Amino acid sequence: MNRTDAFVEPAATHAAAHESEASIGVSLPHESAALHVSGEATYTDDVPELQGTLHAALGLSRHAHARIVSMDLDAVRNAPGVIAVLTAEDIPGENNCGPVLHDDPILAVEEVLYLGQPVFAVIAESHELARRAAALAKSDDVIRYEPLEAILTPAEAKARQQFVLPPLHLKRGEPAAKIAAAPNRISGTFEVGGQEQFYLEGQIAYAVPKEMDGMLVYSSTQHPSEMQQVVAHMLDWPAHNVVCECRRMGGGFGGKESQSALFACVASLAAKRLRRPVKLRADRDDDFMITGKRHDAIYEYEAGFDDSGRILGARVEIALRAGYSADLSGAVATRAVCHFDNAYYLSDVDIVALCCKTNTQSNTAFRGFGGPQGALVMEVMLDSIARQLNCDPLDVRLANYYGIGERDTTPYGQRVEDNIIAPLTDELLGTSDYRARRTAIAAFNANSPVLKRGLAFSPVKFGISFNVPFLNQAGALVHVYKDGSVLVNHGGTEMGQGLNTKVAQVVANQFGLPLSRVRVTATDTSKIANTSATAASTGSDLNGKAAEAAARTIRERLAELAARQLGGSAGDAQFANGQVSVNGGAMPFEQLVGAAYLARVQLWSDGFYTTPKVHWDAKTLTGHPFYYFAYGAAVSEVVIDTLTGEWKLVRADVLHDAGQSINPAIDIGQVEGGFIQGMGWLTTEELWWNCDGRLMTHAPSTYKIPAVSDTPAAFHVQLYQNHNAEPTVFRSKAVGEPPLLLPFSVFLAIRDAIAAAVPDAREAPPLRAPATPEAILDALDALQPQRAPQPATEPATTDTAA
């Protein structure tokens, strides 16, 4: 059976999925799985190079903040294999690749604002020769600088009130009065580090000049339309001169939402100037040095609460490191403000978010987009409240959950209408055996002086939609060829998350065809115009609906023809198992398509979708920014070594709400990947800039992302049986980002283990994130000062190591 109605009843859909070969709700492999594992999947660097292709590399600033006194690029021009050296002066149009404000020069002019900022581009015969010549940027003879004072931390920027955008402030009720009157109070500070996206495929663009001032840009980007636009502005061309294409990315994770632009611009500038194809592929170290990351944050918080731990009033200031320019920081900070509540009702609350301007990389989107930075501090606060009350943090969490029909309005004014966090929590507490394990862990800790175990539960409520309402739109184009094969194009981009597979499933389902009959092509700005980034986890919600609409239009035309040929009414036509049936007769899909062609029926269509209900007032920070919420929860158990600070995740149980999943295998993959990636952020991944503002952790040697061996031996990931309360595509829910918040439970379990090591400590463990072994030892030492290493009696010698 196949469904024609947009408003699909969940149970019926589920049954339909299993009957139909098109298999909505079935764990079909990723459409490129075989290509991924065989190495045949083509990424931007695999596009066959045209004859005459040149290679670009970037000359980077050596200072965090300096005036460029003079540039003498002759040595670079004369280096072996160099064809040209380009600077900002060579840009015919706008020297900007910033997505919102125009504060992001493609190549620096007069002043450099961070160490690693591109100042010039070298174009050479080979990648290697271009890199060698670009490295001359390190010489004083090439660029002379007058160093200026650099602001290197959010704390310094905050002290000087130096922001890239005005502060955001959301206040509801009378938080100060409620905190003052509360029977109990906590206050404190917290900090969390940033995170490098570490997509396996680095930033890359390959620009091919075309006739009549045309440019084809192959770009590894989440946002082809934006690449088209910035390249056109830079060249002072209309947008229709530029086509941007992306077949797939080897990961984006937000890092290619805006920051693929610099690479697309430089490759295109060079291709335009030299009338030759030019490729710019950033080396991993350069990628680290040039591009922005997840915003690190420092917090000040305060809360008043009753004896059950229920919050009566709360206040937080979230100071995010924006870096040298605005990039997407405004929307990131807004999402942070809108996720401070996480799954909890806050009647009286004051939230401030600051976008601190520092002389470091311009921070950008990263899975969760500020949401994790907003919610983490709330979870830390609840943990501290529980420790002050000497009760299980789980119970404090439960006491603060959003209610149903009461206590259900977020600080920004949106009601939480689809709340399933309580039953989801109940189920997870049961399957994870939380209460019994809490007792067993206490018993273990009582008998284990060095190794301590910790256990923690944390929930997620994540708002789905771009928090800039107009971005919630998408288009698709479906072609049915005469032989009955189907080609789908949509505005979303594939970065490994399985978007193309889900969209193909949706289209195959419309036509009652197996997935093998549907092919999804590369994303291409000449096919779908004015697309939004594939971001905010909305890829399949938006593009799935647009493709469904396009396919439905064709299907309705086909149904009419079938009814003309077989009798009966078009509305009764069924598309299933490769057959179209109506009025007791049936024919193969391709036979009907062939007949439709001869009957001059249009066999292709576009489709368009906009998300209903969303609106937002950026001045008051109130509205209905999210179409719906996705939920999840996790229980994590760790063991720490209190002598070395080493730790291990022993077991993690995850229950996540993907609505009625279109493809459970892909969704579980997203949950697992998001969990491990979030765990890396909170534990092992540490960005460290030296006192000159040089990022010292710019390669896997010093920046430690989780490996497969960091996956816990017991990793139980389940999808919660649910369907979206809103009529999304097959009642599914977005799943890309929300799971990144699940490993808060890992961080909190480490805190729990530290607390167990110092049972009589009166304060909660002052553990910073990432919880590296050093941070864990620092927290233990702070709770138990006699543990801390005593100062050496002899001054330590410094000349041995180096």
Ligand code: MTE
């Ligand atoms: N999964 C993989 N494998 N690679 C990625 O780059 N990016 C994440 C998430 N999952 C990412 C991923 C981010 S940041 C987002 S916003 C969503 O996927 C985007 O895709 P979707 O909207 O189709 O879920």
Ligand code: HPA
């Ligand atoms: N997520 C990702 N990108 C965005 C968003 C968002 O919520 N809003 C604007 N750009």
Ligand code: MOS
């Ligand atoms: Mo995802 S951070 O919205 O690209």
